[in-house]
Amino acid sequence: MNYEFIIANAQVGPYVASIQLNRPKELNALNLQLMGEIRHCLEIFDNDDSIRAIVIHGNERAFAAGADIKQMAGRTAVDMLKIDQFSTWDSIRKTKKPIIAAVSGFALGGGCELAMLCDMIVASETAQFGQPEINIGVMPGAGGTQRLTRAVGKARAMEMVLTGNFISAEEAREAGLINKVVPVELYLDEAIKLALKTAEKSPIAIQLAKESVLKAFDTGLQEGLFFERKNFYMLFATEDQKEGMNAFVEKRKPEFKNK
Numbered sequence: 001m002n003y004e005f006i007i008a009n010a011q012v013g014p015y016v017a018s019i020q021l022n023r024p025k026e027l028n029a030l031n032l033q034l035m036g037e038i039r040h041c042l043e044i045f046d047n048d049d050s051i052r053a054i055v056i057h058g059n060e061r062a063f064a065a066g067a068d069i070k071q072m073a074g075r076t077a078v079d080m081l082k083i084d085q086f087s088t089w090d091s092i093r094k095t096k097k098p099i100i101a102a103v104s105g106f107a108l109g110g111g112c113e114l115a116m117l118c119d120m121i122v123a124s125e126t127a128q129f130g131q132p133e134i135n136i137g138v139m140p141g142a143g144g145t146q147r148l149t150r151a152v153g154k155a156r157a158m159e160m161v162l163t164g165n166f167i168s169a170e171e172a173r174e175a176g177l178i179n180k181v182v183p184v185e186l187y188l189d190e191a192i193k194l195a196l197k198t199a200e201k202s203p204i205a206i207q208l209a210k211e212s213v214l215k216a217f218d219t220g221l222q223e224g225l226f227f228e229r230k231n232f233y234m235l236f237a238t239e240d241q242k243e244g245m246n247a248f249v250e251k252r253k254p255e256f257k258n259k
């Protein structure tokens with residue numbers, strides 16, 4: 001896979017792949033091509049049975065400092081509607097396999113929104129999260145007002161969106177935005193470890209479990225509970241369910257086959 005702005009690695013560990021955002025001089029600003037490359041690569045990884053979890057990361061200085069302001073600056077509203085650049089974000093959201101964001105340095109604007117689109121976030125102590133679009137006369141456009149509010153609550157989301165203030169990794173962890181904060185030299189390894197842990201499980205169970213948790217964002221409680229129950233019952237049609245439960249009863253490690 002030949003990409004200009006990302007580095008794809010189909011195996012950083014057993015069943016775990018990674019995507020590195022690679023525009024370091026621009027602090028990994030997310031231009032259209034970069035987002036298109038992420039989408040393309042995720043589609044390939046999602047359809048590859050030798051991959052069960054994906055880690056997305058930047059470098060120590062920046063996960064991503066937002067959508068590319070230079071690319072957007074001259075656009076009109078009609079251009080924005082026609083290009084509809086954030087539709088790429090929707091396709092990332094549809095990835096069936098778990099995605100873990102490994103964040104160090106800046107995760108701002110679209111960078112924070114991209115991290116929030118992932119299923120879990122591991123951050124280095126140096127990570128900073130923010131939605132500073134208000135400083136450049138706009139507002140979050142790739143899910144920030146919705147996902148951030150659901151993750152950290154109204155008070156903190158309002159402050160971040162209306163003032164552009166950043167929060168530290170530790171504040172983000174306390175607020176429930178991210179899973180873990182570790183020293184900078186460990187953030188990528190820790191994210192890979194988390195990915196490896198999900199990759200040991202039954203891929204079908206993981207897919208339906210991820211889908212069900214995400215449903216909690218999209219629906220009311222009753223509809224979400226119904227969806228969850230249906231997925232739970234459906235897993236009893238899989239060999240992995242039989243293997244997982246029998247292995248427990250027989251006090252051995254299960255061998256999942258994705259069937």
Ligand code: CAA
Binds near residue numbers: 070136142
């Ligand atoms: N778009 C385009 N270029 C960017 C960028 C962005 N979002 N963020 C940083 N860069 C570029 C800078 O222009 C600079 O390039 P040059 O060397 O060619 O001048 C380079 O990256 C390094 O950045 P700085 O010199 O500014 O580095 P710094 O350490 O002084 O500051 C920063 C770092 C605080 C992150 C600052 O770069 C900054 O404020 N960036 C913009 C953050 C932002 O507003 N993000 C939201 C974008 S809009 C959006 O994301 C909409 C949405 O909802 C999807």
